[in-house]
Amino acid sequence: MPAPPGDNLKVENRSSIVNSFAADKREPFAPGAIVIATLSNPREKFWGMILALATEGLSLSGAELASFEDLAVMVRDGEPFTPAVVFFPMHRLERVELDLPDGSLPSLSQRFLAKTGLEPSATLAPSSREQHNGSDEDSSSHASKERA
Numbered sequence: 001m002p003a004p005p006g007d008n009l010k011v012e013n014r015s016s017i018v019n020s021f022a023a024d025k026r027e028p029f030a031p032g033a034i035v036i037a038t039l040s041n042p043r044e045k046f047w048g049m050i051l052a053l054a055t056e057g058l059s060l061s062g063a064e065l066a067s068f069e070d071l072a073v074m075v076r077d078g079e080p081f082t083p084a085v086v087f088f089p090m091h092r093l094e095r096v097e098l099d100l101p102d103g104s105l106p107s108l109s110q111r112f113l114a115k116t117g118l119e120p121s122a123t124l125a126p127s128s129r130e131q132h133n134g135s136d137e138d139s140s141s142h143a144s145k146e147r148a
Contacts, residue, residue, distance in 0.1 A: 028098055029053050034109045034120055036065065038095040039088055047099065047108050048083065049124040057089040058096065061124045068108060072115040075123060083124050 029035065029050060037046045037058060048062015061083050063071045074081045101107045109120045116123070 029096065032121060032125075034099040034107075034124075035060070035096050036099055036108065037088060037093060038097075039092045040094045041092060046086070046088070048086075049121055051085065051126070053096075055090065057087055058093060059085070059087045061085045061126060065108075068112075072112050075112075075116040075118060085126070 031050050031052060033050045035048065035050055037048075037060060038044075039046065045065035046060060046062060047065050047068055048060035051059040051061055053059075063083055071081065071083070099107045099109050101110060106114070112118070112120045112123075
């Protein structure tokens, strides 16, 4: 006997299809993804690596987009740096987009790699920052001892 109109008993369970698809594909906004976040009140853009994304908001490790070039130069020159670790509440998030190339224009991650020779994900990761800062301190203190 066919289901009466308006009855969805025969509708395929789409959540199982979506869940199996999600299991096969990596979440695009998972921790570790490099993104550009557009914020409101005040309006600003932030480039960085997702640390966590939840209903409360977004945690990133990175820099304001306006400071991107300065950050790349600091890293290239071997100066000690600490990317900001920030939390943006969901009501401030206007847009979050993956840092991907646009046609022939390279992504910010590609530009960072070209300028510094370092992968952004490794540079922005919390554990690598501590190692990077520690190695800078060791090498700079060693260099100053040699000069003395």
